[in-house]
Amino acid sequence: MLKDKVAIITGASRGIGQAIALAFAKQGAKLVLSASKIENLRETEEQFKALSFSDYLLTQANVSTQDEVNSVVKKALDTHGKVDILVNNAGVTRDNLIALMTEAEWDEVLSINLKSVFLFTKACVKPMIRQRQGSIINISSVSGVSGNTGQANYAASKAGTIGFSKSAARELAKRNIRVNVVAPGFIKTQMTGKLPEQQLEEIKQHIPLGRIGEPSDIADVVVFLASDASRYMTGQVLVVDGGMII
Numbered sequence: 001m002l003k004d005k006v007a008i009i010t011g012a013s014r015g016i017g018q019a020i021a022l023a024f025a026k027q028g029a030k031l032v033l034s035a036s037k038i039e040n041l042r043e044t045e046e047q048f049k050a051l052s053f054s055d056y057l058l059t060q061a062n063v064s065t066q067d068e069v070n071s072v073v074k075k076a077l078d079t080h081g082k083v084d085i086l087v088n089n090a091g092v093t094r095d096n097l098i099a100l101m102t103e104a105e106w107d108e109v110l111s112i113n114l115k116s117v118f119l120f121t122k123a124c125v126k127p128m129i130r131q132r133q134g135s136i137i138n139i140s141s142v143s144g145v146s147g148n149t150g151q152a153n154y155a156a157s158k159a160g161t162i163g164f165s166k167s168a169a170r171e172l173a174k175r176n177i178r179v180n181v182v183a184p185g186f187i188k189t190q191m192t193g194k195l196p197e198q199q200l201e202e203i204k205q206h207i208p209l210g211r212i213g214e215p216s217d218i219a220d221v222v223v224f225l226a227s228d229a230s231r232y233m234t235g236q237v238l239v240v241d242g243g244m245i246i
């Protein structure tokens with residue numbers, strides 16, 4: 001489905017980003033992966049070896065720093081001459097109640113989760129306009145749709161991602177660049193991994209499909225949005241949460 005498509009994936013060192021990288025590799029894409037440190041991408045690289053997949057570049061960037069973001073996109077263009085797909089996946093949580101939340105916790109989350117989406121989109125838009133096509137997929141969260149106690153900063157960043165994506169979808173549609181959002185529910189990764197078993201059981205009670213999500217549940221939907229199978233979709237938010245926020 002993605003044969004010879006050049007895809008940039010941020011936050012590809014573990015969790016959902018790593019699952020997206022593996023799913024794209026299986027579909028024949030050429031990958032440009034980023035994380036805040038190259039060493040963090042070694043585990044993903046090991047998994048590529050198991051698939052005998054070698055068409056990838058490992059890059060390093062703090063996603064909230066414009067020069068570093070531009071250097072990732074430049075490496076993709078220097079190597080492949082184009083960028084077909086951008087997946088803005090990198091993200092963090094710094095949960096706290098609003099009364100206790102520090103300015104630093106607010107700024108860090110907004111900067112890593114939302115400003116990064118603007119910076120990467122801006123850097124990819126010119127080459128995509130030249131190519132007259134592109135697919136951008138931004139990873140939001142059900143927190144950005146429904147809100148969540150203790151996550152005002154995170155929910156604001158993820159709701160902002162949805163607003164940004166809808167605006168970008170309108171602005172770029174005439175250039176044949178599609179922009180869509182995936183809003184995952186509760187997915188088993190390092191981000192959610194610290195919860196005690198009892199709390200996980202309680203969360204499961206609120207998921208109609210009766211299980212916590214796997215990173216591959218999200219990756220398969222991202223493959224769909226990246227591919228021509230979704231060619232008549234733009235500005236959409238696909239909630240992938242086992243029915244949690246029906």
Ligand SMILES: NC(=O)c1ccc[n+]([C@@H]2O[C@H](COP(=O)([O-])OP(=O)(O)OC[C@H]3O[C@@H](n4cnc5c(N)ncnc54)[C@H](OP(=O)(O)O)[C@@H]3O)[C@@H](O)[C@H]2O)c1
Binds near residue numbers: 063
């Ligand atoms: N897990 C869930 O239940 C869930 C639910 C809804 C939405 N999401 C969203 O899905 C995305 C992936 O989440 P995950 O659960 O896979 O998280 P994760 O396991 O914690 O992975 C986060 C990724 O983001 C990268 N990253 C963090 N800060 C960065 C920075 N400043 N610069 C560059 N890269 C940075 C990390 O790379 P390093 O190796 O550099 O740290 C890592 O690859 C996030 O946007 C998250 O908000 C997750």
